[in-house]
Amino acid sequence: MAYPIVYGIGLSLFDTNLVNRWxxxxLDNYGRLARDSGFxxxxxxxxxxxxxxxxxxxVVGTGLALLLNRGLRFTTFFRAVLILPWLFPEVVVALIWKWMYNPVYGLFNHDLQAxxxxxxxxxxxxDPNLALVAVALAAIWKGYPLVMVLVLAGLQTVPKELYEAASLDRAGGFGKFRHVTLPGIRPVLLAVIVLETAWWFKHFTIVWLLTNGGPAGATNVVSIDIYERAFKNFQWGDAAASAVVVLIICLALSAIYQKVLHRDDS
Known part of the structure; x- marks a missing residue:
């Protein structure tokens, strides 16, 4: 882990072709990025x-975890089915959703017209106004199972005695969720938020395969911007500087998580 991080930080300080020009x-690369409206x-x-x-x-992962935690019939079967999207490769997920979004023979248009x-x-x-939301929906379908599994594990650690005490206090379903369930799984939710944010902030595969960053740059996330700088424009220094900026953002989010969790534990 240390070598590529250090190498990337070092590379961000050079104008290079990675062969014979170093x-x-x-910090000129960083200054150029700060003035680059595209970045x-x-x-x-x-x-x-x-x-x-x-x-x-x-929303989806927590909602499904709450349903599965109720111990309904066929829970084991539904657990296996609902976790399937996470097991599919991201390339497969992107191709499936690209077919469903197809304006000529796609499933969504067919059903909505019907x-x-x-x-x-x-x-x-x-459509520049719909593309980012459409890509996000595909990513949600891919990503909710991880949240579901983690939240379900957190729900199973909440003592049942607390729910019994809440029932004695005549708390309803919403009251139990607010005063018992939510505080019990708060550390899990905070961890999930930070892990998910770090993962999807640097995500590339699904967005690239669905839109290539288009239309008109509407889905040009930073990972695609880095890819194009490095492998299309051969601006290795700028690409490395962009990656370092993403690293700093993810570290900042992690620091916020650590601070919030520490305060919650205290």
Whole structure:
């Protein structure tokens, strides 16, 4: 882990072709990024994408975990089925959703037209106003099982005696969730939020395979911006500096998590 991190930080201080030109430029690459509107836009898009995916994963994953924790019939079967999206490779997930979003023969347009919701096919991945949301939905389908499993594990550690005490105090379902369940799984939720944010903030595969960062840069997340700088424009120093910025952002989020968790434990 140490070598590529140190190498990447060092590379961000040079203007190089990785072969025979190593011109030390110090922090010039970072200064150029700070003035690059395209890079700044990609950071904003990445925050929006990560927020939508993390929020969606929390809602869907936590909701399903609460249902599975109730001990209903066929719980084991549904656990196995609901975790399947996480087991699929990201390339497979992207291709499945790209087929479903297809404006000509896609499943979504067919069903929505059959129900009378839309009158004509929608180009989900070609509309700058819809593309980011469409990509986020695919990412949520891929990512919710991890949240579900972690939250379900957290739910099973909450003492049943607390629910019994809440029942004696005549607390309803919402009251039990607010005063017993939520405090009991708060450390798990905080950990999930930070891990999910770090994962989806630097995500590349699903976004690249669905839209290549388009249309018109609407889904140009920072990982795609780094890829294009490095492997299309051969701006290795700028790409490394961009990656270091992403590392700093993820470390900052981790520090916030540590502070919040420490305060919660105290």
């Amino acid at each position: 011109d030390f430029v110090g 700044l836009d990609s950071i904003v898009i990445t925050f929006a994408f990560a927020f939508m995916v993390v929020a969606g994963n929390l 129900m009378g919701v839309i009158d004509e096919p929608v180009a989900w991945l070609d």
